[in-house]
Amino acid sequence: MKLILAEKPSVAKNIADALKVKDKKDGYFEGNGYVITWAFGHLLQLFDAKDYDGSMAKWKMENFPFIPSSFQYKVKSDPKNREKPDGGANKQLKTIQYLVRRNDLTEIISACDYDREGQLIGDSIIYKFKPTKPIFRILLNEWTPEAVLTGLEKRKSNNELRPLLDAGMSRQWADWVIGINLTSVATLKYQKGKGKALNIGRVLLPTLKIIYDRDKEIENFVPEDYFKLSATFETVEGKHYDGTYVEDGEEKFKKREDLESLLQVIQHKDASVIDKQVERKKDFPPFLFNLSNLQGYITNKYKGWTADKVLKVAQSLYEKKFITYPRTSSVAIEESLVGKTANVLKTVSEGLPYENEIKFIKSKRVFNNAKVESHSAITPTYLKPKRLTNDEEIVYTAIKNRFIMQFMPVAEFEETKIQTQIKDVEIKGTFHTKGKVQLVEGWKKVESIRSKDTLLPFVQENEIVKVVGQEVSTHVTKPPKPHTEMTLLRVMETCGKSYKEEDQDQEELLGSILAGFSIGTPATRADTIKKLKDVGYITAQKKNLVTTELGRKLVETFPIKELFDLEFTGRLEKTLSDIERNKVRKQEFLDVVFQFTNQSVETIKGKPDVILNELESKSNKFEVLGKCPSCGHSVVEGKKGFGCSNWKNGCKFVIWKNDKYLASMKKKATKTMVRALLNQKVAHVKGLTSKNGKKFDAYLRYEKNSKNDYYSWQMEFTK
Secondary structure: OEEEEEOOHHHHHHHHHHOOOOEEOOOEEEEOOEEEEEOOOOOEEEOOHHHHOHHHHOOOHHHOOOOOOOOOEEEOEEOOEEEEEOHHHHHHHHHHHHHHOOOOOOEEEEEOOOOHHHHHHHHHHHHHHOOOOOEEEOOOOOOOHHHHHHHHHOOEEHHHHHHHHHHHHHHHHHHHHHHHHHHHHHHHHHEEOOOOOOOOOOOHHHHHHHHHHHHHHHHHOOOOEEEEEEEEEEOOOOOEEEEEEEEOOEOOEOOHHHHHHHHHHHOOOEEEEEEEEEEEEEEOOOOOEOHHHHHHHHHHHOOOOOHHHHHHHHHHHHHOOOEOOOOOOOOOEOHHHHHHHHHHHHHHHOOOOOHHHOOOOOOOOOEOHHHOEOEOOEOEOOOOOOOOOHHHHHHHHHHHHHHHHOOOOOEEEEEEEEEEEEOOOOOOOEEEEEEEEEEEOHHHHOOOOOOOOEOOOOOOOOOEEEEEEEEEEEEEOOOOOOEEHHHHHHHHHHOOOOOOHHHHHOHHHHHHHHOOOOOOOOOOHHHHHHHHHHOOOEEEEOOEEEEOHHHHHHHHHOOOHHHHOHHHHHHHHHHHHHHHOOOOOHHHHHHHHHHHHHHHHHHHHOOOOOOOEEOOOHHHHOOEEEEOOOOOOEEEEOOOEEEEOOHHHOOOOEEEOOOHHHHOOOOOOOHHHHHHHHHHOOEEEEEEEOOOOOEEEEEEEEEEOOOOOOEEEEEEOOO
8 A cells, every 4th residue: 555645635636536546534535555645735833932942932132042953843833823733734644644654554655746845844744753664756747647647657765855855944944043033033122012023034025125125216216308309201202201310329318409409400401211221030939937927927917916816826727737836937848748748739729710820849948958947837738627717717828828829930020220311411310210010920819919010111222311300309217117026026036137027038047047046936935025015014006016114114224134135045045956956965054044143133132222113002903983873883993994893794884094085185084084074074174185286175074875875075165
């Protein structure tokens, strides 16, 4: 009997289906010579500090730094009561223990995800029970029946994966040591009041710094005017084209008068086409998706999506066997998967309107072992989904389309460049014109991407044309744009080397990603962005991410500057990657982290006390502002508005802090305003702003509509 441990119940079911095992017991499947059980992700967690030493139950500055001599594991805590072990995890561990110790067992196979986190999950559970049977590992990129059977045939000894386990433990232990020590001392040093901690993390802070730096760039940006000179030329056939004046390679000029002096000079003059270049260019499709690029694509294209949501939906598609492993940094496919990929392409192409244009080709752009780290790029599997949720449909279609694009004709366009020189006058520069015409639509058909053509009239070199219009236009330099999840993920993935979508073809960038020189991993970046929002360091304004006051204060005050440094964090992540490759020993990495933590704690202790964050006492949190006009219960302040405390029973009364009516007059709802509305039925509001920018005062009422349960604003100018 062979025991297989999967990371999740859904994956265990996929394995059972592949092996045709249908007998489900309490916590496992059994049949055909296999027992298949599962974890729920991490069933075990590291000890809390107080588990090692009871005196650590209360945070005291003198207790830190604290680094245990050896790291120990316990059953993961109940999310609702961290003092108790999780009941479901405890029960499943006992089931696994019983199965590991069965007398009829011949071997144990770990089928957890093929990454350092999956290795850590499987090994921490299996070795906890001191098994006597040989332990093997299957390494899969997808959970289709074919892949499961092949993986079992090619299973490896689990000892071969020791470097992957070492990397997983190194990451977990390092984050525990940095997080426990620096979060504790930072909270004691810089925060007043009891409640949530001031979160400090190895990946959290450099990500915050990326957003902070962009905010500062925007804040410090000083707009500057610049000017352009353009002219309209007429051919002998009466056709027109425009050109922009370029002098010494520059088309933007700081002084308007420099260009205005040329306006009269060129008016009604003849000009000559002194150079014409026509070039046919190829436009290749974007690379296959890795997780960061998929998250960037979806969050940029669809409103309301976050990187965390994209990962959750992709994980669901993976567990349902419709796509390959999503937590990958690769943008190419292993060369050994050529035949398999051809079959997948044939399946997903069936019935498409451009099916006859899809041709399977083995190209280095798609199949390249040098661009694959552990897992190939995300692609569909040969199993076509029959029913998907709306969210799954969005993510699956994006992955399928990006895959199909690789095997469509390369898009081609013709680019024309014309240089026009004014005749019979001494002018240093020339007028430049560009035209572009799409010749072959190719892969752009897949998502109906329309290329904007710039059509030019036919002119020949040395042809004489006439100036029939000229203009000096004013422009203003623009500040950099705030980060979005797409651009932030790109900076994290490349450790700040680039964040532009068009840069993704650069070999150097791909090399740095594959070498592990990044901030976090594909699996953790979305969670990092979510956590930054949850702890209040950043906030989302539509698609833009910006720092909060607390986030800015933390960057400017927290003295451990290495934790904000992309290079420092990138080197740590690179070392973890090198541990996976068996190039660096686990202890070398941990020694560096422990020394860094000890020094950091002492540095913080030696700095002056500064309050970065003051938490409100709980008694103020539920201050009663008045009675609800709908049901008579108390109205209290919440995070986003002032609402009825009886909301759980269906009362809908609320005045939102970002109320659109008030926002249109550049005001927000305040406690004083709400208290007046509830107690006096009217509030006198000063400093409202009209549409033309004028300030005025008015009386506002918030009254229930006669036809429905909703409330609306009424304005009066006399009480």
